[in-house]
Amino acid sequence: MLIHKSWTRCVNDYGLDPSRLRAPNIVTSDILREHQEQIEEFMLVARVGMEQLYKRVSGLDYVLLLTDAKGIAVDYIGNEARSRELKQAGLYLGAEWSEQSAGTCGVGTCLVEQTALTCHQGDHFDPTHIPLTCSAAPLFDPEGKFLAVLDMSALTSPMSKESQHLALHLTVMYAQMIEDANFLRHFDDRWILRLGTAWGLVEVSGEIMLAFDDEGVVVGANTGARQLFGRRDGLAGNEPVGRLVCELFNLSADELWRLVRANGSGDRSVVARDSNKMFYASVAVPRRRKPAPLANAAPAGGQLLEHTSYPILDRLAGDDKAMRRLLDQAKRLLNRKLNILIHGETGTGKEVIAKALHESSARAGKPFVAVNCGAIPESLIESELFGYTAGSFTGGRSKGMKGLILQSDGGTLFLDEIGDMPLHLQTRLLRVLSEKEVLPLGADKPVALDLTVIAASHRDLRNLINAGSFREDLYYRLCGTTLHLPSLRDRTDKRYLIEKVLAEEAELLNIEAGISSEAMLQMLCFGWPGNIRQLRNVLRFALAVSDGNIIMPSDLPQEFGDQFVQQGGGPAVAAEPVAVPVEGRTSEECDMEQLLTALMRNKWNVTKAADELGFCRATLYRYMKKYGIVPPNLR
Secondary structure (H helix, E strand, C coil), rough: CCHHHHHHHHHHHCCCCCCCCCCCCCCCHHHHHHHHHHHEEEEEEEHHHHHHHHHHHHHCCEEEEECCCCCCEEEEEECHHHHHHHHHCCCCCCEEEEHHCCCHHHHHHHHHHHCCEEHHHHCCCCCCCCCCEEEEEEECCCCCEEEEEEEECCCCCCCCCHHHHHHHHHHHHHHHHHHHHHHHCCCCCEEEEEEECCCCCCHCCEEECCCCCCCCCEEEEEEEHHCCCCCCCHHHCCCCCCEHHHHHHHCCCCHHHHHHHHHHCCEEEECCCCCCCCEEEEEEEECCCCCCCCCCCCCCCCCCCCCCCCCCHHHHCCHHHHHHHHHHHHHHHCCCCCCCCCCCCCCCCCCHHHHHHCCCCCCCCCCCEEEEECCCCCCHHHHHHHHECCCCCCCCCCCCCCCHHHHHCCCCCEEEEEEHHCHHHHHHHHHHHHHCCCCCCCCCCEEEEECCCEEEEHHHHHHHHCCCCCEEEEEHHHCCEEEEECCCCCCCCCHHHHHHHHHHHHHHCCCCCCCHHHHHHHHHCCCCCCCHHHHHHHHHHHHHHCCEEECHHHHCHHHHHHEEEECCCCCECCCCCCCCCCCCCCCCCCCCCHHHHHHHHHHCHHHHHHHHHHCCCHHHHHHHHHCCCCHHHHH
C-alpha cells in the first residue's frame, strides 16, 4: 500500500516518468556542509549507533545512510573498496533521496509516510534503482518532530522481499536506539522515567521514556511514550508533555518517590491511567545539573522535589575512603565564596569534579566556562580570557569579543592546567581575582563581575613557585582549599568505577552491556597510568570490538593480558600488583580488590594469602568462587 501510494504521488504530483533513467543527484560539498551543520549534534549520536549496526551487517555488503528531513545523505558507512559503485547508485554521502528527486525509494517514501518500510528492487520507481534493496526507518527529535532517516541498503539481494525482514528489523531497532540516545542527551538535566515490559531490562533499555522536571511535570516523551498516549507523527491525542507524571499513571507522589529510592529493587510496577497497561518502571536522576530528590509527598501545587542532596557528586565514587572524604569536603564548600584548586594526575577527572561542583551548587543555572590554559596558544590566551573591544587589533572581530572570564559571570570559571599560564597573564588574573572586575583589551573602563574560580593542575604548583614560574600570591588567591584527587590505581572502588563507566558508555549506545569475571580481574589488576580517561577509552574500545554485549578478556587491549607474566617457571602473576589497603576489614569480610591484592602479593599461593588475610584456606577458596577469581596459570 505504501509503495502504491508513492508511485501515485510520483506520477500525479511530481510528473516523473518510470521509464526514464536518472543519474543520482549528489549535492555539492558546500550544500552538504549546510545540511550537516543543521543537525550536527544529532549526527554525533547517530554515528555511534550506525557504527554498531554496521559491525553486524558489514559482511553482507550493506551500506548505511543517514539523511536529514529533506533526504540529503549527511552521513554514510560503506565498503570503501566499492565506493565507485556505491556513488554511481546514489548510496553515498551527499546523495539526495527525496521522492521528488529519486521517485519511490526507501528514504524518500519514509520521508513522506514517516514510518519504517522496505523498498525492494522492482518497488523502486526509477529503473536505475531496480537492483537495490533499501530498508528505512524514521527518526524523531526529543519534541517529536521528524528529524532524519536511517537507511540500510544493498546493491544486490535475493529476489524475495521477505529476505529483507531482518534488515528492516535491525534498521528499526537501531533507529530507536539512536533516537533514545539523543533523547537522553537532550534531557540530561531532567529526571527520566523509563518504562518497559521486561523487569530486568527497564534500567537500561526502557521502551517508553518520559523526561520530567523538578515539579513532576513531563517536558519530553520519546516515540514509545507518544505512541502510548495516542500521539505520533504530529497527530493529536493525549499529549503527555505538560502533564504531571502522576496524572498519566495510577501513581501517587509518594509512590513516585519510592521509584527513585528503589534503585533497581522492590516493586517497580506502574499502570498507565488511560490504557490500563502495566509496565515496570525506573527513574534516572539528572546527569548535568544539581538534581533534587523527590520529596515524600507533593504539596497541593504539585511540587514533588526539594533540594536536599547531591547525587551528581555522590556518583563520582564508590566506597573509596579518600574520595568520600574529598566529596564530603566539597559539599561543604559548594556555595561558599571560595576559590578551589584541584590537584591530580592527568586523567583523574579534574574537570568532571569541577563540573559536578558547579552543577551541585546554587550557580548551576549560570555558565560553566572551561579554559585549558595549556591548550590555547600563548599569542591568543590574553584575548580569549579577557576579551577585547572593536578595533583593538588587526584580525579581531569587528564588534570585539566578550572574554571567557566575563562569560563566566555569576557561574564558574574552570582554569585547567593553571600551571601552564604565562607569568604576565598570571599578574592580570591576580588583579581580576582581587578586584572582582575585568578590563578587556582596548577598553577604558573595567567591568565588574561575580567570579568563582576552580583551578586544576597535575603539577605541584609549590614546585613551580620555587622555580619562579608561578606567582605565590596568585597561588593563595586560587587556593581557598585544595582537593587532592587520588589516582585510579590507588582507589579501592575500581570495580564501582568500571561498572559505572561501562553503564555510561553502554547507555550512549542504548545497549545492555556487562563484563566477564576474567575481564574484570584483568582490569582490577591493571596499573591505569592514564587513570579514568584511560578507563573510559578502554571500555569504549572493548564495546566497539566485542561480538556481544559481554566484554571478554579478548576484547581488551593487549597490555591487559600481558600484565600476567610467568616468573621462574611458576604460576602467572600480575606484573605490577595493585596495592589495596585492608584496614577496617573484619575477620568475616573480604572484598574482591583485597583478595586480589593478597593473592598477587603472594604469587597466587593460597595458603600464604589466607594467612595474610586471617582466613582459613577453605574461606579464601569460597571468596575466590564468589568473585569468579581463577589463578592465571589455570585460565
